Amino acid sequence: MTVVPFLVIAAMAGTASLLVRDQRGWSTLIAVGGLILMTAAAAAIGSAASIQVGGTLFAGSEWLRLYALLGSVVGLLLVAIDVSALHEPDVPGVVVLGIGAAVLALAIPDAGTAVVAATAGGLAGVLVAAPIGAAARAAFVGVRELRALAVAGSLAIVATAWLARPLDALSDVPAAFGLVYLAFAVGVAIRFGAIPFHLWAARVADAAPGVALPLLMAWGPAAFAAVALTWIDQSVAPLDLALGTEQALIAAIGAVGVVLGIVAAWIQDDLEHIVGYTIAADAGYAVLSLAVLEPEVWEPARTWLLIFVVSRSAFAAWAVAIHGGFGTRRLADLAGWVRRAPLLALALVVIALATVGWPGLAIWQTRATLATLALPDPLAVIVTIAPLASLAIYGRIMLIGLRQPGPAVLAGRGDRPAWPEPLPRRPIVGRGTVERGFERAAHAATGTLDVLWVLPVAARQNRMLLASAAVFVLAGLALAVSGGGLGVPEAARAVPSISQPGPADPGPAEPAVSDGAGPGDGASGEPGPS
Secondary structure: OOOHHHHHHHHHHHHHHHHOOOOHHHHHHHHHHHHHHHHHHHHOOOOOOEEEEOOEEEEOOHHHHHHHHHHHHHHHHHHHHHHHHOOOOOHHHHHHHHHHHHHHHHHOOOHHHHHHHHHHHHHHHHHHOOOOOOHHHHHHHHHHHHHHHHHHHHHHHHHHHHHOOOHHHHOOOOHHHHHHHHHHHHHHHHHHOOOOOOHHHHHHHHHOOHHHHHHHHHHHHHHHHHHHHHHHHHHHHHHOOOOHHHHHHHHHHHHHHHHHHHHHHHOOOEHHHHHHHHHHHHHHHHHHHOOOOOHHHHHHHHHHHHHHHHHHHHHHHHHHHHHHHHOOOEHHHOOOHHHHOHHHHHHHHHHHHHHHOOOOOHHHHHHHHHHHHHOOHHHHHHHHHHHHHHHHHHHHHHHHHOOOOOHHHHHOOOOOOOOOOOOOOOOOOOOOHHHHHHHHHHHHHHHHHHHHHHHHHHHHHOHHHHHHHHHHHHHHHHHHHHOOOOOHHHHHHOOOOOOOOOOOOOOOOOOOOOOOOOOOOOOOOOOOOO
16 A cells, blocks of 8 residues: 555544644544554555555655654554543644654655655644643744744755756866765754754744654654655765765764753753753754765664654653653653652653663664764763763753652652542342342442542542553663564665666666665665765
């Protein structure tokens, strides 16, 4: 099956959810139904299925299928956590549209069109830039985010349009090749909010709903980076130009982003800022992948993008559950949270393992490969082991949680199970065996109805437990992906069936059949151009 059914479901469900935004229950129900259907549609996407709609080609791939499947499952869990913890307005519909827009960008082989789709999809996040009731701040943050999207999108659009021209028209300005390559890479860094382009992301992390952060700072930008990776491999790398200066600048941005992002996360005392800066730090590895023109970068770069979006979604979801349970995001007010939410404490341990990893795990090997390909040895070692410092961030949060509970935590819900007071049992008053038999049967039926009637009350009393359980499931999914499970390396290694032509090509390439490590050469099946 092609990707079109997935895109249609996402567009219809997301739009319908936002149209009934005033009726929050219906809005959420429509979004949840859409995400369930999107999961089924994503699982059915064929790796070689393509279709042309209105002159635009939509092509499937194994990596696209896995991205869409993980996005739908993670989106479903994020909506469930949001409903259980905070139930922010507009979030369910925007999550559906955001995932759909990211998949749309990845399904379009033409880089110029894909960039426009990825940029337009990011505009959905402006709808949840700030909470309802804070109009001035919402406008301020929304303008910041819109400005970042516009700058990043403009750089990418100009880059793809410039190199789409015939080579003879570009030969008079050889320096332009390096400039457009650098412009696209900087656009990706801006879109991620990677340091030093992080100011807009910091403002968004401060004001946007926590459950929307993975969409704004991970899933959408990751699709943008995947488009850039394909464009560089097919339009820049084949030119065999000396781009050492540009590559060094891009690698420096990535390396600085990794190290300073971790440092910035360490000095924060607000969970949303910690989440935002850890996302920015991990985004540095995606920027590093753009500094490499060799085909060997293809598999680790795409593996990293899948690991990145799922693992950082898990940490953001954990922060939302904590906020919903105890009503605060400040670490100073969360003393003793571990005692009230042991399941969330266990989930944080799993998230730490999934985001840091250890030698031999897919996440560790992927980071090491990207750092080695992009940086000289001493710097590569530093950037490879830098995430170990994140253990101090998680350890700090855990140590605060082991203290004596503070007022906010004591007043919070906690994730220990609770059940409403049962209704009193009715006495048996029948005199004969038959009467008592009918009476017991009637009491059993009414007792069952009594249990069903208290289920909504039980759900409200166990909102924190339900959110914690969903976070734990998401943390387990992140650990599985970080370990290379669910076919992540195989999907990252798979070659797209349809290639985007470079500036020297007259048109779309013939479908390639290959099992190499990069975008294939249709005739030889070798990895991507070098």
